[in-house]
Each structure stands twice: as C-alpha cells, then as structure tokens.
Amino acid sequence: MLLLVSPIDKEEAVEAIEGGSDIVDVKNPKEGSLGANFPWVIKEIREMTPKDMLVSATLGDVPYKPGTISLAAYGALTAGADYIKCGLFGTKNHKEAVEVMEGIVKAVKGENEDSIVVASGYADAHRIGAIDPMEIPSVANDSGADIAMLDTAVKDGKTLFDHLPLEKLKIFVDEAHGYGLKTALAGSVKKEQLKDLYDMGCDIVGVRGVACVGGDRNTGKIHRDAVKELKSFLDSFK
Numbered sequence: 758m759l760l761l762v763s764p765i766d767k768e769e770a771v772e773a774i775e776g777g778s779d780i781v782d783v784k785n786p787k788e789g790s791l792g793a794n795f796p797w798v799i800k801e802i803r804e805m806t807p808k809d810m811l812v813s814a815t816l817g818d819v820p821y822k823p824g825t826i827s828l829a830a831y832g833a834l835t836a837g838a839d840y841i842k843c844g845l846f847g848t849k850n851h852k853e854a855v856e857v858m859e860g861i862v863k864a865v866k867g868e869n870e871d872s873i874v875v876a877s878g879y880a881d882a883h884r885i886g887a888i889d890p891m892e893i894p895s896v897a898n899d900s901g902a903d904i905a906m907l908d909t910a911v912k913d914g915k916t917l918f919d920h921l922p923l924e925k926l927k928i929f930v931d932e933a934h935g936y937g938l939k940t941a942l943a944g945s946v947k948k949e950q951l952k953d954l955y956d957m958g959c960d961i962v963g964v965r966g967v968a969c970v971g972g973d974r975n976t977g978k979i980h981r982d983a984v985k986e987l988k989s990f991l992d993s994f995k
C-alpha cells in the first residue's frame with residue numbers, strides 16, 4: 758500500500774519527500790478537505806520532487822461546474838501534477854459526478870495519456886448533501902478515471918471508519934478492483950487503522966494530520982520523522 762502525504766508548501770513537501778512518502782499530494786487545507794493550492798506551488802513542488810516520485814494535486818472540494826473544473830484540471834496538469842484529484846463535493850448523484858469527472862479525464866488525458874485521474878467522494882457525504890460514497894467506484898469507472906477515492910468532508914476528529922464500517926470499505930475496494938481501478942482511502946486516518954486498510958487491499962492511503970507535529974492537520978506541520986514512522990510501519994506489513 759502506497760503512502761500519500763499532503764503538504765501545503767515547499768517546506769512541508771521536503772519533509773514528505775525526506776520521510777519517504779510515495780506520493781506528494783499538493784493540497785491547501787485552508788480551502789477544505791481537498792482544497793486546491795496555487796499553480797505556482799504545484800510547479801515548485803514538482804520541480805523539487807525527484808522525477809521518479811509522483812506528484813498529485815487536488816482540484817478542490819468542487820461544485821457541480823464541469824467546465825470550470827475541467828479548466829482547473831488542465832491547469833493542474835500544466836503545473837506538473839501526475840495525479841489530478843477531484844473532490845466531488847457539489848455533485849449530488851451519479852450523473853452529475855460522471856459529468857464532472859468526464860470533463861477532467863478529457864482535459865488531462867487529451868494532453869497526457871499517462872496522467873492519473875482520481876475521483877474522490879466523501880465517507881461523510883450525508884453531512885454535505887454530496888453523492889453517496891458507495892457510488893464512487895462506478896463514477897470513476899464510467900468517466901474513465903483511474904482511481905476511486907474516499908476522504909472525509911468535515912475534519913472534526915471523526916475518521917473514515919466513523920462513517921463507513923470496515924465491511925463497507927471492503928465492498929468499495931472490491932468493486933473498484935472489479936472495474937480494474939485502484940483505490941485510495943483517507944480521512945483523519947490513524948496509525949492503528951493502517952493495518953485494516955492494508956488487509957482490505959487498499960492501494961493508497963492518504964494522510965495529513967497523522968503526519969503533522971501534534972497530529973493536527975491545520976495547526977501542525979508535516980514532519981519527516983512522522984512520515985518515516987508511518988512508512989516503516991506500512992513496510993512492516995509486507
């Protein structure tokens with residue numbers, strides 16, 4: 758299972774890289790769970806990240822505005838992101854979500870067929886009126902995306918597992934794998950929850966809070982020692 762760590766700036770990106778993160782996920786937590794960062798931040802983090810390491814960029818907790826989002830995706834790609842990740846915040850159903858994701862897929866894969874598109878739903882979608890998280894694998898599949906992901910929309914200390922039990926997460930992973938997609942799971946994930954994610958076959962775990970000093974995604978900063986600890990813990994499962 759790969760470790761994705763979400764830095765907000767260059768200083769945190771160095772910590773993620775030195776700590777051994779597999780994917781550097783440029784994000785702006787000030788703008789939400791999957792908040793988008795500025796193109797120049799994505800660009801400078803891509804430039805300082807070793808070529809063989811993947812850089813991901815989030816497009817935000819996006820509204821149901823397919824044109825706007827496809828243009829944002831094009832911008833993230835141009836800034837150098839290998840992974841383009843979209844939080845389906847304002848889409849209420851399968852049809853709307855597929856429409857948004859199809860625009861992203863067309864915008865980025867038309868330029869670079871190797872770019873990786875991630876459709877992210879929210880385990881606590883019921884709190885924001887967004888699409889049911891269990892529909893995300895079919896949304897990713899029907900739109901031509903590569904990865905089905907879940908995060909949490911509201912960062913109030915509740916974790917992914919508080920909103921979806923293990924059995925449901927396993928169904929999510931199995932369904933996505935059945936389509937030939939990869940999976941990414943996140944949402945205030947704690948170290949002691951990593952083994953469950955590994956055992957269910959999750960491909961990527963996304964973290965920020967647990968990689969920050971003091972475990973706080975907003976007030977803390979990512980530290981290489983925390984990333985190293987997570988990485989070696991994950992390696993111990995192999």
Ligand SMILES: O=C[C@H](O)COP(=O)(O)O
Pocket residue numbers: 761763782784908912943944945946963964965966967974
């Ligand atoms: O993509 C992963 C997110 O950044 C997870 O952040 P979090 O661990 O603070 O919920």
